[in-house]
Amino acid sequence: MNYSRFLTAVSAARKPSPIRMLTELQQRSPPSLISLAGGAPNPNTFPFRSAAITMNDGSTVSFDEPLMKRALQYSASNGIPELVTWLKSLQQSLHNPPSAAYSPERGQLDLCVTTGSQEGLSKVFEMLVNPGDNVLLDAPTYSGTLAALQPLGCNLINVPSDQHGMVPAALKEVLSRWDPSEVHQPSSTAPRVLYTIPNGGNPTGASMTTQRKQEVYELARLYDMLIIEDDPYYFLQFDKPWTPTFLSMDVDGRIIRTDSFSKILSSGLRIGFVTGPKPLVDRVVLHIQASTMHTSTFTQLMVFQLLQSWGQKGFLTHIDGVIEFYSKQRVAMLSSADKWLKELAEWHAPAAGMFLWIKLKGIADTQQLIMEKALEKEVLLVPGGVFMINSSKPCPYVRAAFSISTPQQIDEAFRRLSLLIREAQ
Numbered sequence: 018m019n020y021s022r023f024l025t026a027v028s029a030a031r032k033p034s035p036i037r038m039l040t041e042l043q044q045r046s047p048p049s050l051i052s053l054a055g056g057a058p059n060p061n062t063f064p065f066r067s068a069a070i071t072m073n074d075g076s077t078v079s080f081d082e083p084l085m086k087r088a089l090q091y092s093a094s095n096g097i098p099e100l101v102t103w104l105k106s107l108q109q110s111l112h113n114p115p116s117a118a119y120s121p122e123r124g125q126l127d128l129c130v131t132t133g134s135q136e137g138l139s140k141v142f143e144m145l146v147n148p149g150d151n152v153l154l155d156a157p158t159y160s161g162t163l164a165a166l167q168p169l170g171c172n173l174i175n176v177p178s179d180q181h182g183m184v185p186a187a188l189k190e191v192l193s194r195w196d197p198s199e200v201h202q203p204s205s206t207a208p209r210v211l212y213t214i215p216n217g218g219n220p221t222g223a224s225m226t227t228q229r230k231q232e233v234y235e236l237a238r239l240y241d242m243l244i245i246e247d248d249p250y251y252f253l254q255f256d257k258p259w260t261p262t263f264l265s266m267d268v269d270g271r272i273i274r275t276d277s278f279s280k281i282l283s284s285g286l287r288i289g290f291v292t293g294p295k296p297l298v299d300r301v302v303l304h305i306q307a308s309t310m311h312t313s314t315f316t317q318l319m320v321f322q323l324l325q326s327w328g329q330k331g332f333l334t335h336i337d338g339v340i341e342f343y344s345k346q347r348v349a350m351l352s353s354a355d356k357w358l359k360e361l362a363e364w365h366a367p368a369a370g371m372f373l374w375i376k377l378k379g380i381a382d383t384q385q386l387i388m389e390k391a392l393e394k395e396v397l398l399v400p401g402g403v404f405m406i407n408s409s410k411p412c413p414y415v416r417a418a419f420s421i422s423t424p425q426q427i428d429e430a431f432r433r434l435s436l437l438i439r440e441a442q
């Protein structure tokens with residue numbers, strides 16, 4: 018793969034920070050090294066001494082004095098080494114990516130920690146997307162992605178999708194505007210990037226089938242596109258076996274995958290990770306060096322100690338418990354939807370995630386209904402327009418999350434929504 022053709026001028030211009038290189042050199046050196054180089058503050062001046070975090074199972078994640086001094090200090094921009102190693106091993110076990118054994122130039126799999134997958138997404142978009150570029154995605158899509166992409170001045174092209182995700186035949190039709198043999202010409206306007214949320218899509222709850230992923234991947238090969246696989250709901254798939262990921266079929270090194278611990282460990286700790294070809298992950302890390310420097314060392318060490326004590330088996334056992342919770346929530350929302358909304362709306366049962374995408378019958382646009390009337394009835398949902406490429410276009414959908422409210426609250430909310438719809442029809 019020729020990765021340079023995908024980089025924006027800004028990303029290509031990024032250079033390693035000399036100071037960060039010295040810091041990382043020092044961290045790799047024997048303790049006998051005396052460094053007067055780094056501008057790191059002296060941790061003995063920090064007011065925090067130790068910490069002990071009690072886990073639900075009664076165990077403790079501890080920070081003794083030496084570890085606390087490390088936790089409160091700067092660390093490597095790609096993530097603390099032990100967490101990066103643990104996550105790479107997890108990706109290997111879950112996805113067995115073909116590119117893991119490749120040379121760096123050929124797109125060897127690499128990984129960096131980010132402050133939530135949101136940071137990973139925004140830095141990946143800024144690495145790849147120039148003003149005027151054509152970028153493919155299946156709308157409706159995550160509003161945070163639109164917020165990161167649209168200011169870059171690109172042209173977002175929608176690829177039709179349904180409850181099983183992006184439709185390969187529709188992608189083929191969209192791409193038929195360009196000749197695959199001409200995509201490498203400097204004047205070509207062919208898309209170089211395709212973004213999708215393959216599991217438990219936000220807001221649609223849609224999940225791509227393996228067959229569709231394979232067909233989309235082959236089209237990405239034909240037109241030499243990168244695929245951004247934004248997959249924060251991968252661990253919230255209700256049925257096993259979990260669907261193979263784009264990363265697991267990535268023989269070319271053209272997948273950039275963003276994962277998140279927000280839906281399974283904590284959303285406030287802000288731990289995500291970007292997995293992809295080393296030439297591209299390196300560019301994301303250079304951007305991190307020049308922006309946040311790194312994700313909180315304390316947070317990374319807290320999560321790493323937990324993962325180390327769990328092991329992959331324990332991690333997956335925890336996830337089983339999370340899935341069981343959301344599965345019950347989903348059942349509650351679907352039964353309340355059947356009870357209150359059957360004649361008034363349409364929806365598909367999601368196979369993953371935490372969202373129900375509901376089409377209200379007889380209502381052209383939900384924006385006003387939700388933002389004005391719903392508050393009167395004391396029920397809040399997200400009007401579907403915020404997930405569309407053109408948010409001003411009328412949209413008859415609303416997004417309902419079954420993550421926080423109790424089954425009883427969900428039932429009452431849908432009773433209120435049913436009154437709202439009847440009044441508005």
Ligand SMILES: Cc1ncc(COP(=O)(O)O)c(CNc2cc3ccccc3n(O)c2=O)c1O
Binds near residue numbers: 214
């Ligand atoms: C498809 C997709 N990709 C990336 C992310 C970012 O997750 P991160 O790892 O935590 O950074 C998300 C998070 N989605 C949301 C977040 C959120 C935060 C506050 C309030 C509301 C929020 N709503 O509604 C959301 O959908 C997502 O759905």
